[in-house]
Structures are given as structure tokens and as C-alpha cells.
Amino acid sequence: MNEKLGLGIDLGTANLLVFLERKGIIFNEPSVIAFDRESGRIVAAGEDAHKMLGKVHSKIAVVKPLRNGVISDMRAAKALLTYVLGKVENLTEKNLSKTTCVICCPSEVTKIERDVMIDLAAKMNIMDVFIEEEIKSGALGAGVDIFKSKGILVVDIGGGTTDVGVLSFGDIVLSRTIRKAGSFMDDEISKYVKKTQSVEIGELTSERIKIELGDLHDHAKVVTNKYAGRDMVKGIPKWVTLTTSEISSVITPVFDEIIKLISAVLKDTPPELSADIYQHGILLTGGCSLIRGIEQYIEKRIQVPVKVVHNPLTCVAEGTKYLLKNRGDYLVNPLQL
């Protein structure tokens, strides 16, 4: 193993994906980690730790290392990455020091926030690091040739941030971010349930509600489901009944803001590229693009065809495969290598 290893990391607020050259995606689980408070040992990570959210006793701390798309807990982020890389066979620290690593981040993050990500890799003993924007990687991972002089609009609605960007000739022309996405919708849902039914629900439940009932179709089939929470008045556990129409009334304001953002980006797009976008449409990636009816919803308001990519959850990590080949250089087309 004398060759340099390539490592691609999509450090998302909701999910962590790690791509390792020659092995493919080696980790695709929620970015949550659980520590034992006393000894500091890792109790669980990924899926297992995610299930523990809101359900632990005082001896375990469940931490989400990322908030709104950026690292908020360095120690936890490092522990999570170490845990993931530790699971890979035949990967020693020596190999890591010879690794080229690409970390994907939301579009509008500050220099400091980017430095924190490089710092994280340095702490893992990875010296050769570069940061790329998620939308670029996402478009590549979805199999779009971004190296032509053709404008592409990508909308990535993830867990912590929504990124909107225009790509042309292998790089980003302009991009914008709002820190409203999946987890913001979860919060809105739990606020809504609290306000209308006086029932408190947990993080996991509100996420499940969004996945099961989120529907943006105009005349969506009405689905009713029961969820458990705690009655705020009486204090006892209680079922709440929620319908698709209620949930869509909660999440549409969030999508309206996303649409505002898309319009803002389109307004600033050079006219030549606008024409391309009008022809080829908008690409949707990220976990929230799995919400039913999102294509029609945006299409109706922006008047441009919208398409959800075939792999919205993994495209960013898959895109790192190409980025590792050209190190983000727009002149080198990795698709032809």
C-alpha cells in the first residue's frame, strides 16, 4: 500500500458518509455518537447512537457533533471519525498520514468553520486535506457532467443546511446557503404538536412524523397516523393523531423559504447560464428531497423543471470519488480519466 489513499468525507448534520478509494462508501449512518460520561468511552455510534437520542440516562451522553452544517463539538467529531476509520480493516495510522482527504461542507461557511474541518483531519493525522462544497460533489455523484460550459442549478436540502448553487465549467459560479433544512422542520413539527395538542414529543418522533407524513402534493392523499408523546397538562403519556395536511402546513413555510433562496440565486445568475437552467432544470439532492411531492411543489413555483437525483442521500459521498482524482481542479475532468 505505497500508493496514496483517497478518503472522502461528507460530514453532514444528519448523516455521516465516508468514501474510501477502492472500497466505496464504508459508512453511511447518522452522525451521532454516544459516550460514557464517566470513562469517556464510546458506547455507540451511528445508527445505534441515533436510536438513543432522548432516551438515555445520566451516565451516557449522546452528542451530535454537527449543528447547522458545521462542527460544533470537535471532540465528538473526532471520536466519530476515529470510530468509523477504526472499523476499516488494514488501515493503520501510517496509512492515514499518507491519505488525501476531501471534506464536503455547506456553501456559505466561514473561513474559521472551514479551518475547523481541516483541523479535524489534522487531528486524525491526515495532512493532505482540501475542502469542497457539497453541491459540487453532489452534482458529480449524481452523474452530471459539470465540466461542460453549461449551467446547472443544484439544490441540496440536507439536515442542517439548504444549499443552492449554480455550476458551470467544473466549478461553482455562485452559491447560497440557509441554515434551515431537515432538523429545522423537525423542530417546527414538535413545536406545532406542542402548540395545538399540548403534547411534547421527542426528536426521534418528530423526525419520524416528517418522514411518514410529509407530503407536498396539492391534493395529497390524507394519511392519519398515531404518535406517542407526553401530555403537557396532565403529564401522562398520550397518543396524538396527526394528518398529512397538518404536517404539510408546518413544512411548507420552510420550503417557501427555500424557494425564495432559489429565486434569489436565479436572479443573480448570469443570463447565459439562466438559459441553460431553464432548459435543463433544477437538480435536487439531500435527504429532504425524499419528501413526497417536492418536485411538483418547486416546479409550480419556479416554473423550471425539477428532478430529484437517483441517489439523493449518497451522491455527495459518491462525488468525492471524482473530486479526489482532480483535487477540485476545474481544468481536469475526472469523468474522462
Added chain:
Amino acid sequence: MKSNFRANTLTNVKQGKFYSQLGKSFDKEKTMKEKTNLSVGVDLGTSNLLIYVEGQGTLFNEPSIIAIDKATGNVVSVGNEAAKLVGKTHDKIEVVRPLQGGVISDIQLIKEILLFTLDKIFLSNLDSISKMLICIPSEITNTEKEAIVELGHSLGIQNTEIEEEIKAAALGSGVDIFAPRGHMVIDSGGGTTDFGILSLGEVVLSKSIKIAGDFFDRQIIDHVKTVHKLEIGNQTAEKIKITLASLTGPYPADDDGNLLEYEAMGRDLVSGLPRRAVLGTEEIRNVLLQCFDPIKSVLLTTLEETPPELAGDLVDTGILLTGGGSQIPGIREYIAELAQVPVYLSEVPLTAVIDGCKKMLKMTSRHFYSEV
């Protein structure tokens, strides 16, 4: 070889000193061997003391009562025998419940009671115990906890651990507490009623109220005193409770459908003469319902403080009732109506804690559901 050995022994007998040394080392070897073997679980309940010895089962299950000779301070009896003495002794003997109300009133007495019972179950050689797990009520203070660990050390058992009864009770009743799912357990014992929310193998939240079996007995005594003008003893009160108690639903009746009655013997308050009074099921239910009012409010505060995600789980997993109090007819319906969740009764209400203790002794890790 054999003759050689004999010759050796012969010379050793002559050198008496050497021989005794040899004997000592033999003894030492023997205890070392035993030391690796035994783990002991102790349920230090308010009303009952249970001791489990690994490989031998629950060897002791008797009231945690101790009778002491006042003059010498010697232990007269422990457990059932001491329980029979309650209210019937002359003043040379003192009968004590060292865990009155779920708190440790006298650590020395607990040591005595432990030593006496361990001796009773032929475990007088404390060196042979390698690990001791003591289950204690939930709201015991840290100082008291330390005192108990200290007690274990003073008995020569270095590996003394303490767990909350509520956790052991859940484990012993067969609840899988190691999954990331909320469970609620109510353990209504002798001195305290404990409420616990468990998840991932550990207590998330627990509350305790000093209203349980003993308190019910006292309330029954008061009731008989005020209504029937009759003074009755603790033992009679407990029997009344066991025969007549109910909380909701039909009153307890015999096979022919006649409501149960109990003839309580005691002393007339006015005349001072022995007398009997007939007690019905209805009056006992009213007494109990009054006792359950504070239990009700603690149950509600526990549920209020439960993190919402876990409270949501309770709708599915329900509440588990264990301890002697869970045998009161109608308690299940009573709690279910209050909390609006399914309520289950433990199949082993009286031994749940010690069964859980047994399981915990076998476990090496403490509160992880999946070791990384």
C-alpha cells in the same frame, strides 16, 4: 515413595511447630480456592431481606427484622423468628427493623443481620465471597450508599457493588431494559413505593415515597381504632390487608359470592378487655384509596419529568408493577386508568429484585446495550 512419606510425617510429628505451619498453609490454599467462586446478591428491602448465592439459588427470604438482647447486645433471632416476636416481647428483647422507611437507621444492625443470616445459610466463611451486590431503595443518599459499601469492605468483601432495587426488579421481571426504549417500573414494597424510568440498562429517573405496605398497615390500625374502638397489632393489620384489600372493581368475595369479612381480635379501647370486631371489604378499600392519593401524585410527577421520547415509549411498553403491593386486587386497573397506558403485573412480585440481582451478578458490563 509411600514409606518415604510416612517417615517424613513421623519426623514432622516430632517437630510439632513445622506440622502446624503445614496445616495453616493447607487452610490458606483451601480458602483461596473458594474465594474465586462465590458471588452473593443481597436485596436489602425494608420489609424483606433476600440473599442469593451464585449456584445455590435464593437461600434466604425472610422479613428484615432483628431481635436483640438489650443487656448483652447479642442477636437473639433474625427473619421469621424475629418477626413473630414483634409486639409480643418482654422488655429484655428489642425487636428492630433496621431499614425502617427505606432508610438505614443503624448500619451496625445491618451488619449484624447480614452476618447472622450468612451464618444461617452456612456461609460463615466470609473469605469465600468474592463479590457482593447489594440492592437498595431508590432514594437512598450518597452517604448511606458509601456506608453500605464500607460495610461490605468491613466484612472483608472488597468487590461490593450497589444497585438500585428498581433496576433489579425490572430485570428480574424479565424486562429488556438494555434497549434504547423507555420502561417504567413501580415497586411497591414494605417501606417505600419506588417509581423508576429505565432505558439503556440504567435508571433515567426515579422517585420514591414512603407510603407502602407498612404504611397501609398503620392506616388500618388507625381506622380500626377510630371506627371500631379497638386496638390491634401490626400482624393482625397485615393479615386484614392481605385478606380484604382491593382498590377498584368488585370487592373480594369468597367462592359463593359473599363478600369477605375478617374477624380482628384486639383490645377494647374503653374497657381494656380483649374483643373482636368484624371488618368489611368496603372500609378497607376506603382506607387504601386514601393511602394511594399521594402515590398517585408521585406517579404523575414522575411521568411529568420523563423525557418526552421515553414517555412516548411508555404508551407501548407500559408500566410494570412489582413488589408486595402489586398483589392488591384492582391495582392494575387503578394505575392504568390514571396513567392511560397498559399496566402489567410482575410474575414474580416478591422475588423480582433478587432475580434481577442474580442476572446482574452474571453480567460484566454495566449499562451498555451494545459494547463497541
